[in-house]
Amino acid sequence: MDFPKDLKYTKEHEWVRVEGKTVTVGITDYAQDSLGDVVYVELPQEGAAVTKHEPFGVVESVKAVSDLYSPVSGSVTEVNDAIIDSPEAINEDPYGDAWMIKVEIASNSELDDLLTADEYQKFIEEEK
Amino acid sequence: MVPFAGWEMPVQYSGVIDEHKAVRSACGLFDVSHMGEIEISGDSAIDFVQFIMTNDIERIADGQCQYTLLCREDGGVVDDTIVYKFNIDRYLFVVNASNKDKVFDWMQQVQAKEKFPDVSIEDLSASYAQIAVQGPKAIDALRPLLDVDPADIRHFHFHLGLLAGEIEAIVSRTGYTGEDGFEIYLDPADAPALWKALTDSGMPHGIRPAGLGARDTLRLEMGYPLYGHELADDITPIEAGLGKYVRFSKDFPGKEVLEKQSREGTSKALVGLKMLDAGIPRQGYEVQSGGKTIGQVASGTMSPSLEVGIATAFVKPEFKTAGSTVEVVIRGRAAKAEVVPLPFYKK
Numbered sequence: 001m002d003f004p005k006d007l008k009y010t011k012e013h014e015w016v017r018v019e020g021k022t023v024t025v026g027i028t029d030y031a032q033d034s035l036g037d038v039v040y041v042e043l044p045q046e047g048a049a050v051t052k053h054e055p056f057g058v059v060e061s062v063k064a065v066s067d068l069y070s071p072v073s074g075s076v077t078e079v080n081d082a083i084i085d086s087p088e089a090i091n092e093d094p095y096g097d098a099w100m101i102k103v104e105i106a107s108n109s110e111l112d113d114l115l116t117a118d119e120y121q122k123f124i125e126e127e128k
Numbered sequence: 129m130v131p132f133a134g135w136e137m138p139v140q141y142s143g144v145i146d147e148h149k150a151v152r153s154a155c156g157l158f159d160v161s162h163m164g165e166i167e168i169s170g171d172s173a174i175d176f177v178q179f180i181m182t183n184d185i186e187r188i189a190d191g192q193c194q195y196t197l198l199c200r201e202d203g204g205v206v207d208d209t210i211v212y213k214f215n216i217d218r219y220l221f222v223v224n225a226s227n228k229d230k231v232f233d234w235m236q237q238v239q240a241k242e243k244f245p246d247v248s249i250e251d252l253s254a255s256y257a258q259i260a261v262q263g264p265k266a267i268d269a270l271r272p273l274l275d276v277d278p279a280d281i282r283h284f285h286f287h288l289g290l291l292a293g294e295i296e297a298i299v300s301r302t303g304y305t306g307e308d309g310f311e312i313y314l315d316p317a318d319a320p321a322l323w324k325a326l327t328d329s330g331m332p333h334g335i336r337p338a339g340l341g342a343r344d345t346l347r348l349e350m351g352y353p354l355y356g357h358e359l360a361d362d363i364t365p366i367e368a369g370l371g372k373y374v375r376f377s378k379d380f381p382g383k384e385v386l387e388k389q390s391r392e393g394t395s396k397a398l399v400g401l402k403m404l405d406a407g408i409p410r411q412g413y414e415v416q417s418g419g420k421t422i423g424q425v426a427s428g429t430m431s432p433s434l435e436v437g438i439a440t441a442f443v444k445p446e447f448k449t450a451g452s453t454v455e456v457v458i459r460g461r462a463a464k465a466e467v468v469p470l471p472f473y474k475k
Contacts, residue, residue, distance in 0.1 A: 036139075036140055036144055036341070037143050037144055037145045039145075039408070040406070040408050040437075060408050060430070061144075062145065062341060062345060062429060062432065063144065063344075065408075
């Protein structure tokens, strides 16, 4: 399983790529592996407000529905509509093609409690 | 692995969709040892068996099996089961794992109340493992191992024989997937060896281990009921659309209620729903027509064969007409679905 070092992570199994005031959000390799075949995804509209620790969307495997929790608060600037038509990309390329939303954050303090790759890996080891 | 009715069960191996497609196109291998087995034997066993079931045991011969419901006096379903008839004095009921103890207690109560003192009811669940091999190539996977040509075992018949020259088993031409296939009952001590042997003999035919996840999507595409979804203590076979397994020419618990329902109609009916809008229906979601509640989803999934959301739902009978449009409420959004006949999947 792969956890790129240049990303930040949450205990709700999202990853975050920080570029200035814009962060890109997706789900981790561990999350997609636990879910199994992803067959449906629901994402917010561009311009929507998202709140840290609150659901911003849904992914569904064949068997189950799971909420997506926002790692930051802010406003959605871009949505990856391509994965709505090809949700299997979430299994195939969770850190690349299957990014989910881009969010503009008000302040970098939003990022303070995010985990590093090492911390996240340690967390999922303990969770198993 | 997930816990289920006291068992550790494999939900998936290579992935639900992959396993599902393997069963539809080639062959899948299922460990369904959690299923319960209750044997009924003794003088007058046939009278007792005939009395407890809604179907008619007199319609099958030795070496055949039959699907039936077991009903309470109020018509609610205790369990659905397949009965294996060895001979007039000996029967095996294959029951759902989660209902096994309930069915056993219920059988004992009926026995005491209706006075069948010579009948013995035995819970043999711990003595049987069950391996199901399902799919168009299942017969080819089984052929090198079985002491007869599996083609000679007809649909809903069974054979008592030897596998790999030494494993005693009950082999029936039955299944829960809608594909041709076999269910094999054997001593749990022999199960790992048979699993390995079938994996090897099925290799050239594309055999693949399949888990509970695929078992559920396969059965739902066929519209087969699953206890806890389409069947329950407060759902009758008539409501669940299973009237063809209920024979009013004989007695059984709940007969009066079911006869009345089939004459006068029911307050709910099971229908198939196929999503027209995006979204996947799930158990418990509300079904509406023109904004008014008309029922609830019983089972729902993304259909791997049809690549669309499908569901069974109990709705008010006036909404059961195939071709009509209803809405399934998915996270507050009313998503359109079409009422369709079962099964969803046809070859």
